[in-house]
Amino acid sequence: MRIPFIAGNWKMFKTKAEAASFAYNFKALYKGTDVRAAICAPFTDLDVLVEAFRGTGIGVGAQNVHFADSGAYTGEISVQMLEEIGVDYCIVGHSERRQYFAETDETVNLKLKKLLEGPIRPIMCVGESLEQRDAGQLFDVVRGQLEKGLEGISAEEMRKVVIAYEPIWAIGTGRTATPEQAEEMCAFIRQTLIDLYDEETADEVILQYGGSVKPANASEIMNMEEIDGALVGGASLKPADLMAIIDF
Numbered sequence: 001m002r003i004p005f006i007a008g009n010w011k012m013f014k015t016k017a018e019a020a021s022f023a024y025n026f027k028a029l030y031k032g033t034d035v036r037a038a039i040c041a042p043f044t045d046l047d048v049l050v051e052a053f054r055g056t057g058i059g060v061g062a063q064n065v066h067f068a069d070s071g072a073y074t075g076e077i078s079v080q081m082l083e084e085i086g087v088d089y090c091i092v093g094h095s096e097r098r099q100y101f102a103e104t105d106e107t108v109n110l111k112l113k114k115l116l117e118g119p120i121r122p123i124m125c126v127g128e129s130l131e132q133r134d135a136g137q138l139f140d141v142v143r144g145q146l147e148k149g150l151e152g153i154s155a156e157e158m159r160k161v162v163i164a165y166e167p168i169w170a171i172g173t174g175r176t177a178t179p180e181q182a183e184e185m186c187a188f189i190r191q192t193l194i195d196l197y198d199e200e201t202a203d204e205v206i207l208q209y210g211g212s213v214k215p216a217n218a219s220e221i222m223n224m225e226e227i228d229g230a231l232v233g234g235a236s237l238k239p240a241d242l243m244a245i246i247d248f
């Protein structure tokens with residue numbers, strides 16, 4: 001049984017004070033549902049959120065991590081540092097990091113492996129650009145991201161990985177993939193996991209869709225068979241909007 005999982009990705013929004021205010025208001029709305037919920041926030045907000053959400057069931061995630069244990073990597077944060085704060089999740093390979101910060105399938109793979117040594121669950125992002133979709137390369141692109149990103153990861157480890165399908169053309173554009181387009185790719189991802197692992201493992205992996213998810217379109221997306229959750233950018237910045245999506 002896959003438990004629906006909706007995570008907010010705040011990207012580079014919210015100071016500590018703003019995060020605390022969000023947590024206060026969100027906790028007042030959150031009634032505990034059958035849906036797993038989490039907020040992936042900037043590093044500087046993580047301790048505030050972990051503290052605020054303690055005992056509520058609401059998870060907290062980071063948006064990036066380095067794959068080395070420690071070292072001369074100015075500006076980076078290690079898995080151990082995240083574990084000490086007590087975060088539950090970490091996004092890996094978001095398209096904005098691939099596009100602006102030289103994230104590659106190889107670094108995604110190293111980060112996943114390092115996270116999987118401990119308790120933090122990775123949320124691995126995959127997805128094609130509009131050019132790639134228009135050229136009919138969408139399935140090859142996503143399959144390549146999965147094959148390279150998941151290289152050397154065992155079936156047992158794979159069950160801990162959440163995969164977020166985020167078509168780049170639908171991120172922050174207001175242009176959502178249709179539920180059928182999102183479902184088609186999630187079914188393809190599930191099939192690829194069967195090919196790379198086995199049916200049982202593929203069946204357990206949570207697949208999220210991300211890209212302009214809002215209260216108005218959450219239910220049609222969440223009701224698709226192969227879509228188990230959502231990774232929500234802009235709409236996760238307002239407690240009421242995020243709550244409405246969780247209540248889809």
Ligand code: 13P
Pocket residue numbers: 009094166170171172173174210211212213231232233234235
């Ligand atoms: P938007 O929901 O703002 O389109 O962002 C999606 C996203 O990138 C989540 O990781």
